Amino acid sequence: MEVLMPEAGSNLLIRERLVLTVLLAVQFMLILDVSVVSVAMPDIQRGLRIGAGDLQWVATSYTLAFGGLLVAAGRFGDMFERRRMFILGTALFTISSLACGLTWQAWQLFIARGVQGVGAAIVSPVALSLLTTSFAEGQKRDRVLGLWGAVASGGAVVGQVAGGVITDFLGWRWVFLINLPVGICACVAAYLLLTRETGQREASLDIVGALTLTIGSVLAVLGISHMADHGADATTSGAFAAALVSLAAFAAQERRHGDPLIRFGVFRNPSLVGGNLLSIVNGVVVMTAIFFSTIYMQHVLGYSPVEAGLAFAPVTVVILLISSQTERLVAAYGVRTLLVAGALFNVAGMLGLLMMRIDGNYWSTVLPGLMLLGTGQGLAFAPATIAATRGVPDDEQGLASGLVTTSQQLGGAVGFAVLATVAAATLPDPATADNVALIHSFRIGYLAGLALPLLSVLVALILIPGRAPESKVAAEPIPPKPAEKSRKSHSNL
Template sequence: MSSTLRAHPSAKWWALAIISLTQLVVVLDGTIVNIALPQAQAALGMDDHMRQWVVTAYALAFGALLLLGGRIADYWGRKRTFLVGMVGFGLASLFAGMANAGWELVLGRALQGVFAAMLAPAALALLTTLFPSGRQRNTAFAVFGTVAGAGAAVGLVLGGFLTEFLDWRWCLLVNLFFVIVCLVGGALFITESKAEGDNRYDLWGALLVTVGLGSLVYGFSIAETGWANPLTIAFLAVGVVLLGVFVWVETKVGNPLLPLRVVADRVRGGAFLIQAVAGSVMIGATLYLTLHLQIVLGMGALQAGLASLPLPLGTMVLAPIATRMLGTVGPRPMLIGGPLVVAAALVYLSFITPGGDYLVEIAPALLVMGFGMAFVFIPLQNVALTGVAPHDAGVASAVTNSAMQIGGSIGLSVFTAVYAARVGAHAPADVDAAVLTSGYGATFLAAAVGMVVASVIAITMVRGRAEDLLPRGADEQAAVLAH
């Protein structure tokens, strides 16, 4: 029965739905717990340091293990890795949702990150092999990119709803519904694929990059205690050294974990850098916007989540237009202009005031940010994976996701330092709504600078003709050139 289903012409579109749903789960789990943290902290008796680790554990395990997860998907089988990762993610979510102590919740979140590191590259590699070129690929990546771009905001809305009307535990247990749907759909509609040829694992490379990225992410996660903190410096230094050794090792081994050809290509490398900047802005801006909505404007969890909806709605509204433009103007103009639109919205958002009207000061900026992000995320996935050999599809997908996670961690620490510098200049007794708002505004301005940098990266690195930046069939190339 499953072979008949897979042979049906619509099967790959059902597979796209399952893969996109998987990406939604992976992305929204980075934010869905954020709104529920105060309730979880009180219920489990966690101190502020352990509360931080509920968020950090997921990003740390996810970002550090993505490359290894990508190679496992390539070598062991992408569908097999997808299904095993989904089962593990569901069990980890159940464990975290039933936690009776803070350390259990942190451990559950770390396990979620481990299995997400298997899921994310397997899903994207499956998408790449399912839609190898042409207009269907553009449409598929438009759907996938929209889901990826909106996932963080969807997590905030869903987290707010579940926290307010049910219990904080449901922010984790809700994953079981997604897992069941994805397991059934994956078994029915996804076909197996894996890399051919030499499939030996680069164990030294895996160890170096995992510990190196883990050290780097952890160093940035504790940087809010001070950039001069010896512990911060030590972890960052160890991370940089280990990653340097990793690059050296990858040039020496016969079957590297990360073939340097995947990241050495100028266009693809530029796409990875833009992905990192976009991740930092989405994660950082979303967090500080949530703080402003709840702490300064006094919104409840659900109200704050709903107030962030203009951002994903803007992305979804512009997604069809961005998809059509991808086949005509090409990705380069979109990757230059999209970040500038987001930067303009962030500059506008930086002028928020303590008593400002949400509909005047915040909603328009979020809507325009969503518009701009549509022109970033939709072409980005295509460009990042264009020209990648089937043997490297999983690892290239892993780098794309890792760039988002590592970029988000680094960006958030930078924004936190900017916020702390602005608020820390005042005595604790003087920190009122006006001072907090000033700190949030400073982070939005820093995020705007980051998006301008992303545009500069696109100008200098994402270069070439439109037909060279996107995989197409010969007939479609001719049609595009005729326009």
């Protein structure tokens, strides 16, 4: 048995922390970019003279590329070395961020944002799979996934603040240009710190599977984006129908292919399925609360965009504090208990936000509900990711990471679009709705959304193993693979 000298152990610990810092910094950049751009949208529209009908493409072009490629990109990381894919994706995202900041016409920005989405789709699942394969299941992985959860859930809220400040003081171009130093440093650090993976399995690229999955995912995202603005009209229905046809063709292809892009046997892992379902609920709750609360503060309470962004700062602090304790909380109570507790806090938070009224104020009608939701997110976000990647072999962690990232991003977007459509349907005329009608529509949206965290309690109790069997799930991946390599704690460092 090899004995590590103290100096060698210390160097390994430093290396682990540096790698973790790089991965978290890039993930924070990706999450932040989405929310800061949404805050800067009015300034972008004025600066590039974008028509009202075309403005959606600033966000949609990014979302289509990002959401459509997540699962495939995560699987490609399993096949073609995660280090290479991480550097490629980060470089692509950084270069396209520069292009976004230098554009002078709307069509240039739309294309650059699409390329940004491709880079983000490559980086996000690969970064998560680098974490899960670099740290063995147990306390150390729970700790780093807690930090990952803090970055993922807190970054969206931080972006509301940063977007307003950057746009007001530096101009809208800097919401893209701030990515440059982070991206350049991350590429250099990844090249120096991440070692090449050895012993990866040989795989033939399933081109038909990759195309049908990507086309189906892009069409689904297009339907989601269109439904958010136009409801369930003919275009939305057509996009979803075409997506189902493409995804059905993908499923048929995977069953025939000798080395499929996605091995459907992975879904026999109940923890993975439950973690993804719970990630969808968490995404819906966050997006719904941020959207409705922001509109309430700006339209009813008269807050400026910067003030509305700063109003989310206490929620960010709560999420960061709780997520930083994930390792201890999981060790003390188990993943399932935290997921149930998080769901109950989400219910309480949505009930709290139902208190909004015309004569309300931030301290009594907004902050209490947001703080309860922040507590729920802090308790549930990282444990859902832990559950979704638990019991999965190292050579399929990219797939698992792509699935859970898709659940968090697209699942949340689907649920939010449905709730927003339900809320808007109660307005007699959305263009001329007064504050009373707006508040009524928000309450309808929150009431409809209450079913999701309540259902997530049942999902957690049924699909997520309790504390006693957890070690068994970690030790015996479901389903076992004959050719699977033994898991190593630091295979990528």
